[in-house]
Amino acid sequence: MGKDIYVLIEHLRGQVMDISYVMLAAARPMAAATGGQVVALLLGSGAQSLANDLAADRVLYMDSPAFADFTSEAYQRALTGVLQTGSPRAAIFGDTSIGGEVAGWLAAHLGLPLVSACRRVEPENGSLRFVSQICGGKIMAEGVLPEPTALVTMVPGGFKPEQGRAPQAPPVEIIPAPALGDLRMTVKGYFEPAAGDVDIAKERVLVSVGRGIQNRDNIELAEELAKALGGVVCGSRPVVDQEWLPMTRLVGKSGKTVKPKLYLALGISGAPEHVEAVADSEMIIAVNSDADAPIYNLARYGAQVDVLELMPVLTEKVQQAK
Numbered sequence: 001m002g003k004d005i006y007v008l009i010e011h012l013r014g015q016v017m018d019i020s021y022v023m024l025a026a027a028r029p030m031a032a033a034t035g036g037q038v039v040a041l042l043l044g045s046g047a048q049s050l051a052n053d054l055a056a057d058r059v060l061y062m063d064s065p066a067f068a069d070f071t072s073e074a075y076q077r078a079l080t081g082v083l084q085t086g087s088p089r090a091a092i093f094g095d096t097s098i099g100g101e102v103a104g105w106l107a108a109h110l111g112l113p114l115v116s117a118c119r120r121v122e123p124e125n126g127s128l129r130f131v132s133q134i135c136g137g138k139i140m141a142e143g144v145l146p147e148p149t150a151l152v153t154m155v156p157g158g159f160k161p162e163q164g165r166a167p168q169a170p171p172v173e174i175i176p177a178p179a180l181g182d183l184r185m186t187v188k189g190y191f192e193p194a195a196g197d198v199d200i201a202k203e204r205v206l207v208s209v210g211r212g213i214q215n216r217d218n219i220e221l222a223e224e225l226a227k228a229l230g231g232v233v234c235g236s237r238p239v240v241d242q243e244w245l246p247m248t249r250l251v252g253k254s255g256k257t258v259k260p261k262l263y264l265a266l267g268i269s270g271a272p273e274h275v276e277a278v279a280d281s282e283m284i285i286a287v288n289s290d291a292d293a294p295i296y297n298l299a300r301y302g303a304q305v306d307v308l309e310l311m312p313v314l315t316e317k318v319q320q321a322k
């Protein structure tokens with residue numbers, strides 16, 4: 001049985017995504033338990049320098065113009081051979097649009113088990129035990145990672161990205177890209193958020209509203225609170241889908257990743273697609289009427305109260321304190 005733990009490095013437009021460092025940090029105790037190495041898989045076009053701060057024992061780098069932009073098709077074809085040859089104990093992918101597409105296809109194509117939305121995978125009595133957030137994060141499923149090789153997708157929150165960064169560049173082994181044949185997918189361009197609005201990714205205080213805000217009129221209560229706190233309002237997908245807030249204010253997998261000093265989550269359940277984009281906030285405070293809402297797994301502080309009752313009172317208190 002293979003011992004190494006593979007990690008697929010996600011990068012976009014010349015930048016390694018934080019989830020890659022989180023996965024490398026998660027892989028370290030796994031490799032220590034199996035007696036293997038943490039092996040980063042980096043696919044790119046002229047992107048070898050992205051390996052420089054990866055906390056891996058070694059990096060397998062594959063270069064091809066087909067990897068200049070991510071397409072699941074090119075990645076799937078290239079990684080098939082890598083997994084077959086290397087037979088790792090586990091291969092970790094982000095529980096992201098990129099990782100989900102690649103891992104799902106590889107699992108089906110190679111007949112390998114896939115455990116998705118893992119928050120942790122830890123050594124236990126000679127095996128690896130996973131904790132997976134299923135049903136939108138409402139249920140924590142635990143089990144033993146199947147042998148000999150299992151694929152894992154990982155949600156953020158279990159480790160900080162800094163734990164997956166190394167001060168020194170790891171050894172890089174360049175492996176030839178396989179013949180990729182006729183690829184049917186190409187990237188034609190990136191959709192940029194409309195200009196003219198604030199960039200929530202750069203804001204220090206975010207008052208974020210979810211479906212719990214109940215209707216468009218209540219957005220005003222959040223605006224007043226944000227103004228008092230010196231921040232801006234953003235929201236979860238249902239709020240943007242109903243056009244209570246513009247797309248530029250969407251936080252999450254389909255929106256922006258944010259890292260404010262304060263993230264105030266009001267009436268947000270904490271689905272994986274949302275929390276993956278807020279996990280690196282300095283402080284998360286959640287307000288939710290449901291004591292079991294998954295957002296409380298991530299929040300430093302929480303209040304189980306009605307947001308609609310709380311917001312005006314909080315705004316007044318902040319104004320008075322000023």
Ligand SMILES: Cc1cc2nc3c(=O)[nH]c(=O)nc-3n(C[C@H](O)[C@H](O)[C@H](O)COP(=O)(O)OP(=O)(O)OC[C@H]3O[C@@H](n4cnc5c(N)ncnc54)[C@H](O)[C@@H]3O)c2cc1C
Nearest residue numbers: 210211212236237252253254267268269273289290306307
């Ligand atoms: C491919 C894909 C991409 C996605 N991308 C995103 C994304 O980018 N961003 C995103 O946010 N979601 C995204 N989603 C959707 C995501 O799965 C969740 O459905 C969404 O995050 C839920 O939003 P919510 O927490 O506002 O709503 P809900 O899950 O409905 O939660 C509402 C919460 O409000 C609480 N509540 C209700 N009333 C009150 C009250 N009066 N006071 C206090 N609390 C109250 C409830 O207890 C509940 O926890 C995506 C889903 C998919 C499949």
